[in-house]
Amino acid sequence: MANWNNLDTLKSFQNLFNISNVDIAEEMAGTNGADRVKKYSVPMAAGLSFNYAAKEVNDEILDALKALATEAELSEKFEALYNGEVINTGEKRLVLHQLTRGQLGNKVVADGVDKREFYLNEQKKIAEFANKVHAGEITNAKGEKFTTVVQIGIGGSDLGPRAMYLALENWAKKNGCFKMEAKFISNVDPDDASAVLNSIDVAHSIFILVSKSGTTLETLTNESFVIDALKKQGLDASKHMIAVTSETSPLAKSDNYLQAFFMDDFIGGRYSSTSGVGGAVLSLAFGPEIFARFLDGAAAEDKLAAEKDLLKNPAMLDALIGVYERNVLGYDSTAVLPYSQALSRFPAHLQQLDMESNGKSVNRFGEPIDYVTGPIIFGEPGTNGQHSFYQLLHQGTDIIPLQFIGFKNSQLRNDVDIQGSTSQQKLCANVAAQIVAFACGKEDDNLNKNFEGGRPSSIIIGDELTPEALGALLSHFENKVMFQGFAWNINSFDQEGVQLGKVLAKKVLAHETEGALTEYAKLLNI
Secondary structure, eight states: OOOOOOGGGOHHHHHHTTSOOOOHHHHTSHHHHHHHHHHSEEEOGGGOEEEOTTSSOOHHHHHHHHHHHHHTTHHHHHHHHHTTOOOBTTTTBOOOGGGGTOOOSSOOEETTEEHHHHHHHHHHHHHHHHHHHHHTSSOOTTSOOOOEEEEEOOGGGTHHHHHHHHHHHHHHHHTTOOOOEEEEEOOSSHHHHHHHHHHSOGGGEEEEEEOSSSOOHHHHHHHHHHHHHHHHTTOOGGGSEEEEEETTSTTTTOTTSSOEEEEOTTSOGGGOTTSHHHHHHHHHHHOHHHHHHHHHHHHHHHHHHTOSSGGGOHHHHHHHHHHHHHHTSOOOEEEEEEEOGGGTTHHHHHHHHHHHHHOOSBOTTSOBOSSOOOOEEEEOOTTGGGGTTHHHHHHSSSOOOEEEEEESSOSSOOOOEETTEEHHHHHHHHHHHHHHHHHHOBOOSSGGGOBOOOOOEEEEEESOOOHHHHHHHHHHHHHHHHHHHHHHTOOTTOOGGGHHHHHHHHHHHTTOOOHHHHHHHHHTTO
8 A cells, every 4th residue: 555645744855955956057058958958858658758858957856856756656656546446535436547548457346347348348339339420320310421520518528628639630631530520519608609509510410418427507508509509400409419428327318319428437527538528529520440549649658657767757757847846946837838739729628637636735635735736737839829928938037837749740741841941840940949048048238138048848749749649648648647646645636626616606596695696696697
């Protein structure tokens, strides 16, 4: 059994404060910087690599982080997780999202069910259904093929699957495996559903309702919106809808759906892109084979996360560098900066993944802690961000660590040569320049033009954003968040912080309010 202790009780953590800080501007200058770029890199799955040369670390700090990983028993805790121990202490549940893409350890049985077999069976059912839709065996009431799939869900039922779909949409079109356009309805704002419904051919659309409990207010509201739109066109809504839900939800055996696919309580929404939550929409959009390749990339990266040597485990290494930045250097934010337009919604997904998981101020036993935990996560794809918030990143009063993601080749391979270089080369030149500019800065007697440098960053580099690379990226960040939660001794797998607002909103709608809540309800004409 692993020992669960607060970070500030670990001797290895206290030792980090006795090590001199690294001057990254000095370290990254000249030939020394070139040597660091070659040295401080670790392979990832699917041809990716994690380069942390521009982080404020050296061999002494890395040795100290190794000691922290050992004392905090990070590898042992991951083993306990994938072997089926109850890691989600808040809800007294297992944590099994890695099991949707591979078997890392022992067979996991819960409620008398082999959970790996359960997930594989659901994937098989989804694949069969998607293939029948693509073959025209499952059609609309007129016997016509569906051309669009619309996912109705919120939070993890939207952010992850939407980010994954957008990441592979152009790749699929280029590689001849684009089957159906996907759209997403998430916000309870009626303008969201209206905009989507006005942009599609409703008669040739199939809708996926995603709700584990079958009672999610926003999702059921949007379902009613969609059903109304179908009925107005004289269509039988039950011939256009499927559900992804739990076996015990009211949706599971309803006649309102063509078919129901199942998830369980052992996978949180923000970790559900490799379950049926992402599997149904991605299999319909691109085909089950592409979803399987996505899972393969995630599974390969999960295996690296089980590596005990910190310097061969990119997720754990990234995590502990982040803990060092947060708890020793005192940085409170992290910017995620993908230099790939396909990853335009990836920072939004990581924002939920990280902040909903590690935004905690009590440990896994419900006791207050005396140190900071999860950072604020934000980001935009490059080079758009350069013309937005990079000013603050370069010359603002706060130092914000940066996580770049870049690819040597574009997905579409459709480029032009302008002024001696292609667009992709210009994109890659920008990310390389930004890393060095942030780290090294530039001296100028005019302080308005002076760049102090010393702004740390890492970069994940790949050849091309393929399904395997996307799966590996997703797994890397999921496992990074997990390891940081282990180090902070918090529960990264519940989210009580999202509940209070929901409870109060129901009181407003039931007109059971008082005080300020009553007055705000009046102001909003409720």
